[in-house]
Amino acid sequence: MADRDEAVTLDAGDPLRALYDRFVVADDGLIYLDGNSLGRLPRDTPARLTEVVSRQWGERLIRGWGEGWMRLPTTIGDRLGAGLLGAAAGQVAIADSTTVCLYKLAAAALAARPGRTEIVTDADNFPTDRYVLESLARERGCEIVWIECDPQSGPAPEQVCAVLGERTALVALSHVSYRSACILEQREITRLAHRAGALTLWDESHAVGAIPLTLDDDGVDLAAGCTYKYLNGGPGAPAFMYVRAEHQATLRQPIWGWLGRAQPFEMAPGWVPGEGIAAMLSGTPPVLALAAAAAGIDVVLEAGIDAIRRKSIELTQYAIDLIDEWLAPLGCSVGSPRDAAIRGSHVALVHPDARTLCPRLAGEGVLADFRTPDLIRLGLSPLTTRFVDVHDGLERLRELLRRE
Numbered sequence: 316m317a318d319r320d321e322a323v324t325l326d327a328g329d330p331l332r333a334l335y336d337r338f339v340v341a342d343d344g345l346i347y348l349d350g351n352s353l354g355r356l357p358r359d360t361p362a363r364l365t366e367v368v369s370r371q372w373g374e375r376l377i378r379g380w381g382e383g384w385m386r387l388p389t390t391i392g393d394r395l396g397a398g399l400l401g402a403a404a405g406q407v408a409i410a411d412s413t414t415v416c417l418y419k420l421a422a423a424a425l426a427a428r429p430g431r432t433e434i435v436t437d438a439d440n441f442p443t444d445r446y447v448l449e450s451l452a453r454e455r456g457c458e459i460v461w462i463e464c465d466p467q468s469g470p471a472p473e474q475v476c477a478v479l480g481e482r483t484a485l486v487a488l489s490h491v492s493y494r495s496a497c498i499l500e501q502r503e504i505t506r507l508a509h510r511a512g513a514l515t516l517w518d519e520s521h522a523v524g525a526i527p528l529t530l531d532d533d534g535v536d537l538a539a540g541c542t543y544k545y546l547n548g549g550p551g552a553p554a555f556m557y558v559r560a561e562h563q564a565t566l567r568q569p570i571w572g573w574l575g576r577a578q579p580f581e582m583a584p585g586w587v588p589g590e591g592i593a594a595m596l597s598g599t600p601p602v603l604a605l606a607a608a609a610a611g612i613d614v615v616l617e618a619g620i621d622a623i624r625r626k627s628i629e630l631t632q633y634a635i636d637l638i639d640e641w642l643a644p645l646g647c648s649v650g651s652p653r654d655a656a657i658r659g660s661h662v663a664l665v666h667p668d669a670r671t672l673c674p675r676l677a678g679e680g681v682l683a684d685f686r687t688p689d690l691i692r693l694g695l696s697p698l699t700t701r702f703v704d705v706h707d708g709l710e711r712l713r714e715l716l717r718r719e
Contacts, residue, residue, distance in 0.1 A: 317640055319710075322702040325633070331626055331698060334618055338547070338699050346708040348683045350696025351521060351661045354547030360610040367606045379602070385574075387605045388596060391612065392555060398616040399546075400519070400538070401529035406560055408592045409542065409605060413520060413554040414443045416539040417487075419568040419595060420556060421451055424485045424514040424537060427566055431484035431513070437462040437470045441493045444518055448487055457484070467650055467663075469497040475504050479511035486513050490528075491521035494686050496631075496651045496659035498526065502533040509534065514562075520544060520554075525627055525660035525697070527620050530557055537562075545623075545660065545696055547611030553604050556595050563591050572597030618698055626697040627660040633702055634662045634693055637709045645716040650690055664691045672715070679715055681708040 326332065338355040347355070371379045383390075388408045395409065396402030410416065425434070434448050438461045452459050460478045462470045469492050479486070486508040490501050505515045516537040522528060524545030530538055538557040542548035558566060571586040573579045575596040579589070588594035615623070635649050642664070650663030666672055666689060673685035684692050695705065 317637065317706075319703065319706050322633075322706040325629070325702040329626065329702075330622055331618055334614065334698050335701065337614055340699070344680055346681045346704050346711070348681060348693045348695065348700065348704065348708050350699055351525075351544050351692065351694030352684055353550060354544055354611065354696060355699045356549070357547050357610050357614050359614070360549065360607050363606050363610045364603060367603060372602075384600060384602050387600050387602060387609075389592060391605060391609050392592070394609075394616065395523075395542075395546075395555060395612055396530075396557070399523055399528060399612075399620055400555075400557060401527070401531055401533075402557055403531055403560070405591050406531075406563075407555055407557050408595055409553050409555045409608060410596050410600070411553060411598075412551070413518075413539055413541045414447060415570070416554045416556045417444060417447045417516070417518065418451070419570060419597075420516050420537040420539055420558070421447060421485060421487060422569040423566040423595075424516060425451060425455055425457065426569075427562070428484035428512075428514060431482050432457045433460050433480070433482045433484060434458070435460045435462065435475065435478055435483055435486045435508075435513070436488060437464055439464070439466045439469070439492070439494060440487070440489055441518060441520070444487060444489065466492070467495045467497065468652065469495070469499050470504075472500050472503045472507055476507045479507060479513065481512065483508070483511050483513040485516060487516040487518075489518040489521065491519075491526065491659040493521050494650075494690060494692075495663050496521070496661045498522070498652075498657045498659055501535065502529075505534045505536075521659055521661070523555075524615050524620070524623070526624055531559075535559065542608045542611065546608065546615055547698075548608035549604070549611070551604070552608045552611075553601055556592070558592055558595055560591075563594065566595075568595050568597075570597040574598060574600070614698065623697045627695065628655045628658075630695040630697060630700060630702065630705060631655070631658055631660065631662050634695060634705050634709065637706065638662070638664060641709060641713045642716065645713065647716075660695055660697065662693045662695065664693060665689050666691065672712075675715060676712055679711045681711050683708070
C-alpha cells in the first residue's frame with residue numbers, strides 16, 4: 316500500500332479522472348487536503364462570472380431581474396435538490412449564509428411547536444449550530460438538551476431517543492460530523508423525533524456533494540448546508556434551505572424581507588408570506604455569488620453523486636491504511652469511523668501535538684486543518700484529490716514526525 320506506484324495506478328483508473336482538469340490547480344507543488352473547508356475553483360466559474368458582470372449586468376442592467384436573476388435562488392435550488400439532496404422540486408432555495416439559514420429554520424420550527432420548550436442537539440455539533448440554538452433558547456425561553464457522546468461516533472438513535480419527550484420542539488443535528496466525519500442515522504433519528512411530536516433540522520454542510528442524500532425519503536422536515544465545501548461554490552458562497560413541502564404553508568421564518576412576501580413588487584403594507592419555499596427568502600438574491608455556486612454545483616452534478624461516493628470511500632480508506640502503516644508507530648491514530656458506511660469524505664488524524672503539527676505540515680507544502688483538541692483533518696474531496704496527493708501528503712507528515 317505504501318508504494319507510490321500503486322497510488323499512480325489508482326489515479327489512472329479513476330473514472331472521475333477527467334474532471335480533475337475542470338478545476339484550477341496551481342503548478343506550485345502544493346498538496347491540498349482541505350477541500351472539505353473550501354473547495355477548489357472550477358475553471359468554468361470565471362467565465363460564468365464574466366457573463367453575469369459584462370453582459371447581464373453591464374448590458375442588460377436592471378432588466379436582468381426580469382430575465383432570470385429573481386428566480387436564481389429557487390431554480391438553482393431545484394437543480395441542487397433533484398441531483399444531490401433527494402428533494403422534489405419546490406423545496407430548496409439558495410439564499411443566505413449557513414448561519415442565517417439555520418437561524419431562520421430553527422426559529423420557524425420552534426414557533427410551529429408552541430408549548431414545547433426543549434431543543435435537542437449534541438455537545439459536539441458544529442459551533443455555529445450550537446450558537447444559533449443557544450441564541451434562540453435565550454430569546455424564546457427554551458432549554459437546550461445536550462447529548463454527550465463520543466465525538467468519533469456522534470449521537471446514536473438510542474441516545475437521541477433517551478432525551479425525547481413531550482416538551483421536545485426541535486432536534487437539530489449535523490448529518491456528517493465536522494470533526495470525525497461520522498455519518499449519523501438521519502432517517503431513524505428523524506423517525507424517533509416525529510414519534511415524539513418534534514421537528515428535525517439537519518445541517519448537511521459536510522454531507523452535500525460528498526454522500527448521497529435522500530431528504531424526502533428520510534422524512535426530514537428542515538435542512539441547511541453550505542455550497543463552498545464539496546460543491547466548490549467559492550469563499551462565502553450562499554447556503555441552501557430545504558423545507559419539506561407539507562410544512563411550507565404553516566412554517567413562518569423570522570426575517571420578513573420584501574422578497575419573501577407575496578407579490579413583492581406590489582410594495583404593499585404588511586407582510587404576507589409568498590408561496591412555497593419562496594416564503595423563506597428575505598432579501599435581494601446575491602446574483603454573482605449564485606452564479607459561482609451554480610458553476611460548482613454543475614460540475615458535481617456532471618460527475619454524479621454515486622461515483623463521487625465510491626471514490627470518497629476509496630480515498631478515505633487509502634488514507635486510513637497509510638496512517639495505520641506509517642503513522643501509528645509515530646504516535647498517530649485514526650479519529651474517524653473505520654466503517655466506510657458511516658464515514659464521510661474526510662479523515663481525522665489524531666496526534667497529541669496536532670495544533671503545532673498542522674502549521675508545520677503547511678510549511679512542508681501540505682494544507683490540511685486543525686480541530687481542537689488534537690485532530691488534523693484530511694479533507695479528501697473526490698473531484699480534486701488524487702491518490703498521489705494522499706500518498707505524498709502523508710509521506711511528508713511521516714518525514715516530519717521522524718525528524719522530530
